[in-house]
Amino acid sequence: MANFLQESPVKYVCSCGILNPITKLYFCRHCLSLRCGFCVCHEVDSHFCSNCLENIPSSEARHKKFRCNSCYVCPSCNHTLSAKAATVTVPRKQDEPVKEGEDPKTQQKKMYFLTCLACRWTSRDVGIPDQSSTTGHWPDLEYSNQARFTSIFEYYQAVVLQEKQEKREFWRRKSPKAHKYPSLTDRTGLTVSMIRRQIGWNDKNPIKAKPASISPSIASEEVQQLPEIVFTKPINLKNVTTIKQRHGQPAEQPYTVDRLYPQRKSLWIKRSLRCRKCEHNVIKPEFHPCSIKYRIQLFASYHVPEVRLVSLTNVKLTPGEKNQVILKFSNPTMQDMTITIEDLPSESEEAQLIDEIKHDFEKQVQISETGPTSTPVTLGTSLSRQPSLNEEPRPVDVGTNTTLEILDSSFILNHRDDSAEFDEEVQIEKEEPEFIVWRKSNKVSIKLNFTPNDDLEVGNDVILGFTIQYTYVNTVTNTPEKKKPQTHALTCRVYVKVGSIE
Incomplete structure (x- = not known):
């Protein structure tokens, strides 16, 4: 059984050069590139209270200091407070009628106070008077500063x-x-x-x-x-x-x-993520607080083939000895993919690629600094959408210490079909390449031959790296001329930690 708290041994390289598992990456369908948390802009879509699920506009939330007006938090244990009713005796007003059997001077009235169901803290402990309604305005403490x-x-x-x-x-x-x-x-x-x-x-x-x-504030050496x-x-x-x-x-x-006085509950937010390069949304949640769905959800696991480590032929890794690793590829899209395993780019090729990306990055920064030629920048322009240093690419700080044998041919990953497992039709067996171990629906297991370097010592991690070239069918039409889905040949670099030298 997989341990979800354990770090993933398979990591992908983002467009900026940072390694992340596929669950922490996004895919921009307009740039056709992987994006990590540093390559996207974080924008607040809406503010809401997690207790009463009230949706509050941004201007009103800013005025209320981003706190709910009706929900309170226990100052002792930070749980949500509840309003509890209690019957108290209060003096009767002169104009109120008196029924038979009632005291003409006093009457019973229902009052409410705040209580915590976790630690039993109540608003009466600090002398806050009871209110006549559950939604009453509880007095706020005024601070000296x-x-x-x-x-x-x-x-x-x-x-x-x-x-x-x-x-x-x-x-x-x-x-x-x-x-x-x-x-x-x-x-x-x-x-x-x-x-x-x-x-x-x-x-x-x-x-x-x-x-x-x-x-201005002046520091003083006098201490009380x-x-x-x-x-x-x-x-x-x-x-x-x-x-x-x-x-x-x-x-x-x-x-x-x-x-300790009750504090108003802090508001939660729903945020959207936007690509820094093309400014298109990558993640866009629904507006309603009760909804957990997304309007736009471009997670990398929905568009990029997923790689998982299955097993090793020889569990014991020895420097200089040939070994085999079995990897499982999954196709999350609704179109077939052609997968080709290639070697990682050399240092000169990677440096050239980084220079090209930096050149485009400097152009984008120059445009943002000089501004457009026809219209000036308006007052409401978001500074978070302009290029930042987080976008600047960097070389991958993880190197491989193995020699990989490249496969002699490519293979096809079938499209994802959720009803395939319930289908009673028998699949016709086709001739598969020798490196394919197992195939079922949109999943394929392959074996790769590799040899750890001779200079590895006991306890060193063995890292295997390769480049995946896959075909991706883009269903987004940027221009009216391209009405049909476009097929692209994309690449992504993958690093797999297969084990350690024993």
Whole structure:
């Protein structure tokens, strides 16, 4: 039985040169390349509460500090709090009618308080008054440094707005004009502001945002002295908060448990992943919080042939001795694949490939820095979609220490058919190459001959590497001219850890 917590012995090389198992890779159908977590942009699609499943807009979530307005978390154990009803005696109002057998001065009223079903913490432990409804607004604790944090937050908001305005003004001045006289004001020498002033209208130019000055924080060497009871009175650890409880309330960081107040539950997000090169979506979830489906799910395991390590002919690996490994290939697509096993590129070929990718990368960075020639960059342009250093390719830091015997021919992987196992038709046996050990539906097991290097020592890992060339049928039509699915011959590099020298 496979251990899913164990690291996969088969790893694929991403387009940026990082090795990852196929379960952590994505496939861009527009670039026809593998993408890892560093080659995609992470974008937040929606915010929602994991308890009440309320979908909250981004502007409202930002205003509420990305916390739910009706759900609370236990400050002691971080479980979700529940509202519990209790009957209390309250004084009766003068206008309320009195029934027979009831006390004319008091009445029974149902009140609600928060309680944790895991650790039995209640809101009554810290003196929070009960509310008359389950959705009542429980009082929030005001922190001593809240005004300071608010002023710093507003200051940095003004700084960001000023930078955006300066950037927009720079692109407006730098972008070339479409023709000689784009407006009458340029030909007559009058500006829009002068005409508006002559008419008596207010100036249309927006006022530039300037951040208000705030007093900087100054470090002090004076430290508050400890109270005398710390050295004289024994400490009751039951009344002292833990590090986890203090980090749950970073603004207050209470020392005793009687200062633990319920915290609003943090919102969860649904995020989409976008290819950095072509800016097409790779992963796009459904908008509704209850849905676990995807609108777009371009996982590599749905488009790239999967390779698994089955067994070794000789379990004991010895340097310089020939051995055989059995690998299983699976076709996840609905079209047949032609698989060809090739050797890894040499150092010169890999360096040339990296130079070509870097050249394209530098072009993309130059375009993002200079901006478009016709229209300036708008204020809402996402900076996360521009090229970053994470896209720059790098050589693979894992080398092979074996000599692989390349197969003399290619083989075909049948398409995936979920109903094939329930089909009663008998498959006609065909002549298969000698290296094919087993075939069933869309899976094929092959054997590869390899020889570990002579300089390996006991305990060294034996790594086998090869390049897979496979045919991929792209059903996405980028242009109206290409209405039919296009067939491409793609390659991916695979490294397999077959074992260690004994």
